[in-house]
Amino acid sequence: MKKIRCLLVDDEPLAITLLQNHITRFDFLEVTATCPNALKAFETLKSKDVDLMFLDVRMPVIDGIEFLKMLRNPPRVIITTAYRDYAIDGYDLDIVDYLLKPITFERFFKAIERYLRYASQPAQPLVSSDAAPENIVLKSGYRNVKVNVADILYMESVKDYVKVYTLDATIVTKYKISDMESDLASKNFLRIHRSFIVNQQHITAFSASDVELGKKELPIGESYKEHVIRILKK
Known part of the structure; x- marks a missing residue:
């Protein structure tokens, strides 16, 4: 399997470390970069290929949800946060999953499973080939x-x-x-x-x-x- 390139965006070093530890348990995942805020993440997305971004919500300067809304062509995104209140925002932005801190490996595993399902879905034409009704x-x-x-x-x-x-x-x-x-x-x-x-x-x-x-x-x-x-x- 081709390596899935991950970008970790979080202003908490311990949260970054935990995600890195989870990622090392999968041979097909790799960390492309880690960023402490959205501005650094934006620079990284312009210069590196990223397949999956783990994005914290509450960060200095620009929060994760606002940052995601600003991106024209974001990679697949898994939200990571300690706050349940952002679940609806994440859903509206078509994220892969929403992980509540502290993130257990079991819950992380399920999020990766969901990402793989997303990635394997072929693009569907808007108009289906069904007969009537269309x-x-x-x-x-x-x-x-x-x-x-x-x-x-x-x-x-x-x-x-x-x-x-x-x-x-x-x-x-x-x-x-x-x-x-x-x-x-x-x-x-x-x-x-x-x-x-x-x-x-x-x-x-x-x-x-x-x-x-x-x-x-x-x-x-x-x-x-x-x-x-x-x-x-x-």
Whole structure:
């Protein structure tokens, strides 16, 4: 097995030492670097290849969660912290696992198992090959959620995430809205704004400035207006 390159980010030397000791028990893990704060970690990520980052939360200057939000293409991440309150944040950021200090070897082992499952999963196309009804598969946290395309009302871009609003749920997925637009262009979806894509089947009314999906109104972006109105008038 190819060595998995690990970056350890923690301002506590004892925590770094414990992780190093756990890692040495696996032949396929290696420590690429250790960093006492997020700034050093950022420099390391620019200069070294990293497969898996163990990231503490409470650190000086920039905390781990904020640092992770700033990264455009982070490696796989396992959060390590003494505070349970950050579990939801970690989940939203699509981390591999959340380890509560002090980290036992048994719990560390399970986290590595989970990482290996993540790493072995092939990339899935957004649109599935199912017959009718047609579905898309959205990765949300640890789950892969299958959604009927016809049930999607609209999608909203929020920074590095897309919120997918369906008839009965809202799903948050780490996906670029431009990629979503490309993948669903042939499925009767229409980009009406830099932040919104709508399912044309659910549009109940429209004007030169907005579209309506029942009681929900969404703005039409100025640069999209001509194209949107032309499509909707067909």
